[in-house]
Amino acid sequence: MKGIEGQARTLKILLGGTKYSIDYYQREYRWEAKQIKELVEDLTSKFLEFYDSSHERHEVREYGHYFLGSIIISKRGTYNFLIDGQQRLTSLSLFLIYLNNLQRTRSDRVAIDTLIFSEQYGKKSFNVHVDERTTCMEALYEGTSFDDTGQSESVQNIHARYGDIEESFPEELQDKALPYFIDWLIENVHLVEIMAHSDEDAYTIFETMNDRGLSLAPTEMLKGYLLSNISDNEKRIAANTLWKKRVSELSDLGKDADADTFKAWLRSQYAETIRERKRGAKAEDFDLIGTEFHRWVRDNHEKLGLNGMASYFQFIDRDFNFYSRQYLRLMRACETLTPGLEHVFYNAQHGFTIQPHLLLAPLAPEDPEEEMLKKIRLVAIYLDILLNRRMWNFKSIDYSTMQYAIFLVMKDVRRKHAAELADILHKRLVGDTEISFSGSRLSLHGMNRKHIHRILARITDYVEQRSGRVSRYMEYVSGTGGIKYEVEHIWADKPERHTDEFTHAADFREYRNRIGDLLLLPKDFNGSYGALTYEEKLPHYDSQNLLARTLNPNCYDHNPGFLRFKTESGFPFRHHPAFKKADLDERNDLYRKIAEQIWDPKQLLQEVTA
16 A cells, blocks of 8 residues: 555544535445434534533633544545545534534634645635535525525535534533533544545545444344343244344434434333433443443343343334334334324424434333324324424424423323323423413524424315315425425515614514414415515415415305314404514414414323324
8 A cells, every 4th residue: 555644633623724625436425314313413412511600711722532434545646536535524514504603793702714625816715615606505504595496416415404403513612611612522533534545545445434343233243141140942943033124124224223223122121220410420321322232231241131041032023023113103104194193203304313212211022003103193292292392482492402301201201001101291381381382482583483483384285175175294394295385474574664663773673583474385376476565475375275364255155164174163263464473473472372273182081092
């Protein structure tokens, strides 16, 4: 080999004004929501192990370090080509863009622009550079809108993953702690840069690291430990056959699905402790299962009842078989709207990755199918209500914020019968008065557009279904049917039209972003009619979804299904010839009343008596 250099680099050194190119044949960026959220969760959780609000900024220097793996670079003249690591570096670039936008107006902002892009002769280019991505990256960096329709796989994934970062970055790090976190990220997070001076050497290293002598994955190490304790050859073969078949099925869900299954199962049934959120706190059951579940099982075999050959066989033949099958069921329900498990899908749409842990908690291998499905529905309904109430009250639903609370619920509902489960979950919701719909005022802001979109989709779909129409939820959230829906304002962004009610444009825009001024409409609707006055838009609303149509007087004529729903529900629907401040307040109240019914805790008790 002509020369290979390996050195640990901080993000500040690795990305500081250095350009990286990507060969055309490995150019696609393919990280999914799961990978980007895990990256954010891993980094923020590690930082919070050291952070204390009483610290001065300079004390971050003494915080612990974090290793993010390696990248392999082929040096070609003055250019650095990424042979391995483009997924990670692209994701880190997106994360830095997000953090830079988050701190943009702060006086204590950390200078990280040069880690994102560099400028020569007046021309800006991103440090991880691919021509086709530039327009999207620039829009993200500038905070402007970007339409990824018809764009390449990489560009669509980059655009979507930035939204996932927005959703998963913890609220607790967005205030005083933000510059501390950025300092730590760029100074204390390391990757090993392996530099080769020829493509041949670079690919030799890549193949050696990925194709030869790989260490056993945690799933394989766990299997080896369990099978080694089954001395009966026939049972060992049967257990191994079952294991291989199920792991193969899980692999269809995606990379690391087998490991995710064990984490969800073991946490749901056995985790009794979790790391305290303070500096120096040690990892506990929940955390150790997340990082080294194979070792945790071995170290806690007595807690799991593994004390003889029969118990080890049962652990695979009964327990692994049962919980892995249910995990498969749940993950498929997360991906596809499934009758009876709709709420599992709704929760997954909000990116709530810890959901499977809680859904598995009340299940037991001896549960009849009907009882098991009822338990899953109860927990999924509980989560749906909890998440939407929190979003309505501007409370975060990110992993870091919710992890501890979900852990406590998980312990509380473990292996409970459906009736008891419903009672526990109902009492939790009723007792949490901080997140009721009463008195709350949901508004659109830069961080919650996706959540608002899904809330409006649920409200619109609810009104239509209760009026006797078929569900169009998937059309509203995913563009099924070829129409892409977006959150649109009833009021155009024209404060000069509203000076009779608003002295300042800022006050107008704050009011305009309240949920009562929002609808889900096809994207081309706003392009055609968005700037018109309300009176000019009103006739066009009559051809849209039922929630939009309720603004128009025609909705209240020859519409028996809707009129019956209006009467039975008592909801204050009425048409609005004009749309002033008082009209917006009325729509706010209408949406709130509908939301209270959609996410009413009473449905938990109704579920077990149905």
